[in-house]
Amino acid sequence: MKKQRLLIPLLFITVAILLSACGEKELExxxxxxxxxxxxxxxAGEDFAVDDMEGKVWLANFIFTSCDTVCPPMTRNMTKIQDQLEEEGIEAEIVSFSVDPEVDTPEMLKEFAQAQDADFSNWSFVTGYSQEEIEEYAQDSFGTVAQKPEGAEQVSHGSSFFLVDKNNEVMKHYKGETDVPYEQIIEDAQILADQ
Incomplete structure (x- = not known):
């Protein structure tokens, strides 16, 4: 009889654990x-390193301040995502890497970001590396192009948004310029934040 009394609560605990594990969503x-x-x-003129992002969920993209095509709308789209993350209570950072670092000063990035209504509380706009470094970094780590031809003012670069997990691994990429899948991005960020 004593064994049965012990087994019943144990059975309930086991079922509860199994059910809660089933409820965890996974990224597709x-x-x-x-x-x-x-x-x-x-x-803001502060030091930044991707290694310091470990333990955080974050979104990344590549922009430059004198961009006359995709960068302003992409940044406004990211602003919408930032607002939705806040509304849903999802803790996530945003990092926009300049692909024109020899032109984009911290002050220029700040001005550009403010013009697109970016909130700096969890969004960093980064510069301060060489053109060669960011071109290699975009390609090697994010599988996207970033190229400034000799003598050109415009930089060719991808327009994707990248979702990075707490282990600094890119888990998803999405369209960032048009037809942005806002709901999917928020859902995926929530899944990573819960892990």
């Missing part, structure tokens, strides 16, 4: 791209 087809470190300076 995660990329799991490991990313390298890169160091720079933020729009």
């Amino acid at each position: 087809d995660p990329l799991e791209w490991e990313i390298d470190n890169i160091s720079g300076t933020t729009q």
Whole structure:
């Protein structure tokens, strides 16, 4: 009889654990791209390193301040995501890497970001590395192009948004310029934040 009394609560605990584990959502087809470190300076003139992002969920993209095509709308789209993350109570950071670092000063990045209504409380705009470093970094870590031809003012670069997990692995990428899948991004960020 004593054994039965002990087994019943144990059975309930086991079932509860199994049910709670079933409720955890998983990302669909995660990329799991490991990313390298890169160091720079933020729009506030503070030191930044990707290695310091470990333990955080974050979104990344690549922009530059004199961009006359995709960067302003992409940044406004990221602002919408930032607002939605806050509304849902999801803790996530945002990092926008300048692909024109020799032109983009921290002050220029700050001005550009403010013009797109970015909130700096969890969003860093980063510069302060060489052109060659960011071109290699974009390609090697994020699988995206970033190229400034000799003598050109505009930089060719990808317009994706990248979702990075707490282990500094790119888990997803999304369209960042048009037809942005806002709901999917928020859902995926929530899944990573809960892990």
